Amino acid sequence: MICELCGTEFPKTKRVIIEGTALNVCSNCAKFGTPVTKEQARKESPVLQRLERKRYRPRDIYEREVDILVRDFSTRIREARMRMDISQEEFGKQLNEKWSVINKLETGDLRPDDKLVTKLERALGITLREKLKPTEVEKKTAGKALTIGDLIREANE
Ligand SMILES: [Zn+2]
Numbered sequence: 001m002i003c004e005l006c007g008t009e010f011p012k013t014k015r016v017i018i019e020g021t022a023l024n025v026c027s028n029c030a031k032f033g034t035p036v037t038k039e040q041a042r043k044e045s046p047v048l049q050r051l052e053r054k055r056y057r058p059r060d061i062y063e064r065e066v067d068i069l070v071r072d073f074s075t076r077i078r079e080a081r082m083r084m085d086i087s088q089e090e091f092g093k094q095l096n097e098k099w100s101v102i103n104k105l106e107t108g109d110l111r112p113d114d115k116l117v118t119k120l121e122r123a124l125g126i127t128l129r130e131k132l133k134p135t136e137v138e139k140k141t142a143g144k145a146l147t148i149g150d151l152i153r154e155a156n157e
Contacts, residue, residue, distance in 0.1 A: 005029040067129040069117065074108035080124035081106070095119055 001013040003026035010026040016033030018025070025033065070076065081091050081102075088102040095102070097116075104110035105120075112120060117128050 003029055005032065065131045065133055068132055069111060070128055070130050073112070073117075073128050074106050076126055076128060077102075077120060077124065078106040080126045084124070091123070095123055 001010055001024065002008070003010055003013055004023040005018070005025045006029050008026055008028075013024040013026055014030045015022055015024055015036045016030050017023075017036055018029075018033035022036055023029075023033070081088070084091075086094070088106065089099045092099045092102045101110065105112060105116075112128075120126075121128055
């Protein structure tokens with residue numbers, strides 16, 4: 001099945017309400033909406049669905065703010081760790097991560113996933129995410145083609 005929001009082919013899609021419109025979306029995009037209740041599903045008819053689809057404007061989605069990893073995450077991590085006056089090894093132990101993970105984070109070779117970002121933010125008392133509108137994300141990543149799927153992955157919490 002094809003996700004009606006990001007267009008990705010997915011083995012299974014979920015029916016959710018996004019901006020008042022019922023859409024069949026992938027599990028990533030499902031986070032943008034609320035699940036369709038049984039009552040709503042009953043009310044739906046193919047005709048209504050078609051009308052809804054016409055009314056649906058992807059532009060609205062593109063104006064939603066998303067959390068993305070800051071560009072200078074490696075510097076922020078390194079500086080915060082040094083302020084705490086602990087080594088990469090010690091910091092790794094504290095986070096239950098290998099030294100090499102901390103090292104790669106600080107050299108920018110590794111982009112932390114959301115779980116790790118949260119862990120780092122808590123341990124270091126810093127922010128590693130910024131809220132951006134997807135249009136601003138485009139500007140920031142000029143040249144790099146970002147799909148809404150990427151944005152959702154970035155915003156994933
Ligand atoms: Zn999708």
